[in-house]
Amino acid sequence: MTNHLFDAFRASMPAPGRVLMETDDGRSISYGEMLARSAQFAHALVAAGVQPDDRVAVQVEKTPEAMLLYLACVRAGAVFLPLNTAYTLPELDYFFRDAEPRLVVCDPEKAGEVEPLAASAGAATLTLGRDGRGTLTNRANAQPKDFADAARGPDNLAAILYTSGTTGRSKGAMLSHENLASNARVLVEHWRFGADDVLIHALPIFHTHGLFVATNVILMAGARMLFEQKFDPARVISLFPRATALMGVPTFYVRLLQQEGLTRDAASHMRLFVSGSAPLLAETHNAWCERTGHAILERYGMTETNMNTSNPYDGERRAGTVGFPLPGVSLRITDPETGKPQAQGEIGMIEVKGPNVFVGYWRMPEKTKAEFRDDGFFITGDLGLIDADGYVHIAGRGKDLIISGGYNVYPKEIESEIDALPGVSESAVIGVAHPDFGEGVTAVVVRKPGSAISTADIAGAIAGRLAKYKHPKQVIFVDELPRNTMGKVQKNVLREAYRDIYATVRAG
Ligand code: MLC
Ligand code: AMP
Numbered sequence: 001m002t003n004h005l006f007d008a009f010r011a012s013m014p015a016p017g018r019v020l021m022e023t024d025d026g027r028s029i030s031y032g033e034m035l036a037r038s039a040q041f042a043h044a045l046v047a048a049g050v051q052p053d054d055r056v057a058v059q060v061e062k063t064p065e066a067m068l069l070y071l072a073c074v075r076a077g078a079v080f081l082p083l084n085t086a087y088t089l090p091e092l093d094y095f096f097r098d099a100e101p102r103l104v105v106c107d108p109e110k111a112g113e114v115e116p117l118a119a120s121a122g123a124a125t126l127t128l129g130r131d132g133r134g135t136l137t138n139r140a141n142a143q144p145k146d147f148a149d150a151a152r153g154p155d156n157l158a159a160i161l162y163t164s165g166t167t168g169r170s171k172g173a174m175l176s177h178e179n180l181a182s183n184a185r186v187l188v189e190h191w192r193f194g195a196d197d198v199l200i201h202a203l204p205i206f207h208t209h210g211l212f213v214a215t216n217v218i219l220m221a222g223a224r225m226l227f228e229q230k231f232d233p234a235r236v237i238s239l240f241p242r243a244t245a246l247m248g249v250p251t252f253y254v255r256l257l258q259q260e261g262l263t264r265d266a267a268s269h270m271r272l273f274v275s276g277s278a279p280l281l282a283e284t285h286n287a288w289c290e291r292t293g294h295a296i297l298e299r300y301g302m303t304e305t306n307m308n309t310s311n312p313y314d315g316e317r318r319a320g321t322v323g324f325p326l327p328g329v330s331l332r333i334t335d336p337e338t339g340k341p342q343a344q345g346e347i348g349m350i351e352v353k354g355p356n357v358f359v360g361y362w363r364m365p366e367k368t369k370a371e372f373r374d375d376g377f378f379i380t381g382d383l384g385l386i387d388a389d390g391y392v393h394i395a396g397r398g399k400d401l402i403i404s405g406g407y408n409v410y411p412k413e414i415e416s417e418i419d420a421l422p423g424v425s426e427s428a429v430i431g432v433a434h435p436d437f438g439e440g441v442t443a444v445v446v447r448k449p450g451s452a453i454s455t456a457d458i459a460g461a462i463a464g465r466l467a468k469y470k471h472p473k474q475v476i477f478v479d480e481l482p483r484n485t486m487g488k489v490q491k492n493v494l495r496e497a498y499r500d501i502y503a504t505v506r507a508g
Contacts, residue, residue: 003149004177005158006074008185014195014222021064021201021227024235029064031222034071036145041065041072043143044136045103048124052077052150054102055160057095057123059083059114061107061130062205062229065137067215069105069128070205073158074177077150078102080159081172082206084407086467089113095162096121099172099362108134130229154178160362161208163303164410172362173304175212182355183306184216186326191245191272191297192313193221198243202231202252208303209277209406214247237261245272249406250280250438253296257287258506267292272313276301277406278438279394285319298322300394302380306356309392321391329354332377333386336398339373342385347395350384351377400491402431402439407469409441411491414470417462418443423453428481428489429472434502442501443472444494446480474501 016032023029029037050056056078060066073080081099083092085107096104096117104118108127115125127134152158158180160172187193199218203210218225226239233255236246246252253275256262273288276299288296299310300322308331311323325331333348334341342348357378360368371379381399386392402409411429418427425446434440447453455475462471482493 003075003077003152004154004156005152005181006071006149008181009071009216009219012220012222018195018222019224020218021067021225023064023227024229027064034068037065037140038068038071038075039145039147040140040143041068041136042075042147042149044126044140045072045076045078047139047143048103048126050076050078050102052152053079053157055079055081055099056103056105057081057083057099057101057118058105058128058206059085059087059092059107059110060105060128061085062227063128063130063132064227065128065132066205067227069136070211070215074152075147075149077152077156079157079174082159082161082211084204084206084467086469088464088467089117090465091467093117093121094170096123098170099160105134105136152177154181155359157359159211161303164408164413171364171367174359174362175306176359178355179306179358180212180216181220182328183212183326184220186328186356187213187217187307187310188221190310190313190326191217191274193217193223193245195222197221197223197245197271199223199225200228200236200239200243200246201225202228202236203247203249207277207406208301208306209247209249212306213276213301231255233259234261237266240266241269244270245274246270247274247276249277250275250284251278251405251436253280253284253288254436257284257291262291264291264293267294270294272297274299276307278403280319282319285317300382300392302382304358305352305354305378305380308350308352308354308356308380311391318391321387321393323392324390325352325392326354326356329356330377331386331392333384336383345385345387347383347385349398350380350382350392350394352380353377402429402441404431404434404439404441404469405437409470414441414443414462414466414472417465418445418458421453421458421461423448423451423457425451426481428491428494430491430494430498432495432498432501434473435505437473440473440502440505441470442498443475444481444498445475445477447477476501 101123104123106114108129118125126136158177159175162170205211273296295317301307309322311317330353336349383396414429425448427445431439432442482490
C-alpha cells in the first residue's frame with residue numbers, strides 16, 4: 001500500500017542534496033533533510049497518540065518546521081488542520097470543538113492559553129515556536145530518520161481547512177490526497193515548473209494559496225523556494241535575481257508597485273508572476289506590464305476546490321479575467337435561481353467539477369448537499385461569465401463575502417459581534433474599495449436611542465474575539481439602514497454611498 005500524496009512528492013524528488021528551501025535567516029534545507037526531518041516529526045506525532053484520520057490542529061508561525069509538520073501529518077496519515085495565526089482564543093475554541101483534534105500544536109508563547117482549550121476538546125498540546133523550537137521539535141529530535149508512511153489512498157483525507165460561512169459559522173473543507181495531488185500536478189505542468197525553478201514564498205502557510213498552490217507545486221516539481229516569514233516588498237525585489245517565480249495576492253503586487261526598485265532590470269531573471277485569491281485590478285496588471293515587461297498570470301481558486309482556472313502560460317494573459325478551466329476541471333455558468341445553464345456571455349453562478357473539488361464540509365452533510373448539484377457540480381458562490389474567446393471573468397459574488405488582502409471575511413460574523421453590544425441596535429458590514437487591501441471591511445452601525453457607543457468602544461469589544469484582519473477599518477454611524485420592500489438591508493446602497501471612504505489611503 002502506498003501514501004498517495006507523499007508518494008507523488010517522492011516520485012518527483014531530485015537528488016537528496018538539492019535544496020528545497022532557504023529561509024530569510026540563512027538556513028537551507030535539502031530534500032534529503034526534508035525526508036529525514038519529516039520522518040522524525042511523523043514519529044513524534046505517532047508517539048503523541050496520533051493515528052491515521054486523526055486531526056492535528058496547528059496554529060504556529062511560518063517556519064521550515066511548520067512545513068515539515070504538514071509533511072509529517074501526510075506521512076502519518078493524519079489530517080492537517082492549519083489555523084491562521086491571527087485567530088483569537090474564542091475562534092480557536094470553536095475549531096477545536098468542531099474538529100476534535102487528537103493533537104494541537106501552538107506557539108510556546110500561547111501555550112498557557114491554548115492548552116486548556118485543547119484539553120477541554122480532548123486534545124493534547126505540543127509547541128512549535130517562531131525559532132523552530134518547542135516540545136514537538138524536542139520530541140522529534142530523538143526519533144529515527146526514516147518512517148514507514150501510513151497507507152493512504154486517493155480518497156483519504158489529507159487536510160481540513162476552515163472557511164467562514166455565510167451564516168457566520170466556519171465550515172471545515174475536507175481535502176483528500178487526490179484533491180491536492182491532482183491539482184499540484186496540473187499546476188506544475190500548466191505553469192511549467194521544473195527542478196531549476198526558485199519560488200519566492202512570502203505567503204502564509206495556513207491557507208490554500210501558500211500551503212498547497214505554492215508548496216505542493218514546488219515539491220511536485222522538485223524545485224526550490226525562498227521561504228520568507230513575512231511579505232516585505234523591498235526584500236522580495238532584492239530576491240528577484242536569485243528567483244524565477246513569485247506567487248501572491250493582489251495586495252503583494254500593489255505594494256511592490258510602490259517600490260522604486262521595481263524595474264524591468266530587477267525583474268529580468270524572473271519568468272513568472274502569479275496572482276490569485278482576490279481580483280487583480282486590470283490597472284495593477286497593466287502597471288506591472290509597463291514597469292517589468294511581465295504579464296501577471298491570474299488564476300482563480302477556492303479553499304474548497306483548489307485551483308479551477310488559469311490564464312495561459314503561452315497565450316494571452318488577459319487582464320480582468322481568470323483564464324480558462326484547468327485540465328480536468330469542468331466549469332459551467334448557471335442561472336443562480338434555477339441551476340439551468342446560461343447562454344454564452346451571460347453572467348451566472350460559477351459551478352465546477354473535477355478531481356480538485358473537495359470531499360465535503362466536515363460533519364455538515366446538509367450544508368455539503370446544499371452546495372452540490374445532483375450531477376456533482378459544486379456551486380462556488382462566485383458569479384461569472386465565459387466570454388466569446390472562452391476566458392472566464394469573475395463578475396461579482398453571490399455570497400456575502402469580503403476579501404481583504406486575500407483573506408476572506410464574512411460580514412455576518414462581525415455583524416453578530418457588533419449587534420450583541422449594548423448600545424447597538426443593528427449593523428451592516430460591507431466591503432468598500434481599498435487601494436491596499438482590495439476591499440476594506442467597513443461597519444455601518446445604528447445606535448440604540450440614547451446610546452453614545454463609539455468606534456473605540458466597538459473596536460475594544462471585538463479586539464479579543466475576532467482576528468485582526470476582520471476588524472472594521474472604519475465604523476460609520478447612521479440613523480437607519482436602507483431596506484428594500486421585503487425589509488432586507490440594501491448593502492449595495494451602502495457600498496455605493498461609502499465607495500470613496502478609502503480613496504486617500506496609500507498602499508503599503
Ligand atoms: C494584515 N492586516 C490586515 C490584513 N493583513 N487587515 C485587513 N486585511 C488583511 N489581509 C492588518 C494587520 O493586523 C495590521 O493591523 C494592519 O492591517 C497592517 O498590517 P500590515 O503589516 O500592513 O500587514 P501585513 O502583515 O503586511 O499583511 C498584509 C498581507 C497579508 C497582504 C501581506 O494580509 C497576507 O499575507 N495576505 C495573504 C492572505 C492569503 O494568503 N490568502 C490566500 C487565501 S487562500 P494593525 O491594526 O495592527 O495595524 C484562497 C484561495 C485562493 O483565497 O484562490 O488562493
Ligand atoms: P477562500 O475561501 O479563502 O478560498 O477564497 C476563495 C474566494 O476567493 C473565491 O470564491 C473567489 O471569490 C475569490 N477568488 C480567488 N481567486 C480569485 C481571482 N483571481 N479573482 C477574483 N476572485 C478570486
